[in-house]
Amino acid sequence: MKQAYIWVAFVLLLVLNIVLMMRLSHANKRIDMMVASRQEAPNLGGHQAHEDDEEIELAVVMSHIQRHANKLYFAGQNENWPLAAFYVHELEESMEEVEDGHIEEDGINISKLMKSIGLPALKTMEDAVEGKNKAAFTSAYTNLVSNCNTCHQSAAHPYIVIINPTTPALDNQQY
Numbered sequence: 643m644k645q646a647y648i649w650v651a652f653v654l655l656l657v658l659n660i661v662l663m664m665r666l667s668h669a670n671k672r673i674d675m676m677v678a679s680r681q682e683a684p685n686l687g688g689h690q691a692h693e694d695d696e697e698i699e700l701a702v703v704m705s706h707i708q709r710h711a712n713k714l715y716f717a718g719q720n721e722n723w724p725l726a727a728f729y730v731h732e733l734e735e736s737m738e739e740v741e742d743g744h745i746e747e748d749g750i751n752i753s754k755l756m757k758s759i760g761l762p763a764l765k766t767m768e769d770a771v772e773g774k775n776k777a778a779f780t781s782a783y784t785n786l787v788s789n790c791n792t793c794h795q796s797a798a799h800p801y802i803v804i805i806n807p808t809t810p811a812l813d814n815q816q817y
């Protein structure tokens with residue numbers, strides 16, 4: 643009698659084990675599929691990019707823009723014109739990526755806004771840096787920051803407010 647119980651318990655455990663193994667393999671397949679679909683995600687330049695993917699990419703480009711805008715400030719304040727020119731160029735690349743990316747968010751054409759708001763502010767900045775003029779730089783920077791915020795307001799993100807930095811975002815670089 644006691645032996646019969648042990649057998650029943652053994653068989654039950656065996657069945658349970660098989661069920662758990664099957665579930666695990668199912669979960670592993672799902673993880674593989676998720677990893678694969680992330681790797682296939684089109685980049686910002688892809689015209690037929692899915693809206694969710696675009697949003698993720700736009701935030702990444704914006705965080706690059708934020709960092710380079712921070713560095714540009716200290717390069718300009720220290721009248722390090724070659725470095726300032728470098729960051730103007732980096733900002734231009736990021737902004738053009740947004741301009742050419744056919745990005746639309748909640749019916750708002752972000753690419754068009756970049757063309758009309760973002761890039762013109764950068765042109766003023768480029769002239770100031772090329773002219774190695776600190777006063778012009780300071781005023782172009784104020785203009786740039788104000789255009790960042792105008793676009794955030796136009797793009798229904800008024801709570802993303804950019805200001806002039808007081809400390810470099812990273813402390814391991816010389817300006």
Ligand code: HEC
Pocket residue numbers: 697698700701704705707708711747752753755756757759760761786787789790791793794797799802804
């Ligand atoms: C063409 C419009 C436009 C311009 C110009 C613009 N932004 Fe943005 N920015 C956006 C949008 C739209 C988002 C929200 C992105 C999202 O929904 O993922 C955003 C998000 C951000 C964020 C939040 C992402 C994060 O990492 O915290 C920061 C920071 C930012 N922008 C910085 C800037 C700075 C700095 C400038 C100016 C030098 C700037 N942006 C100019 C449209 C713009």
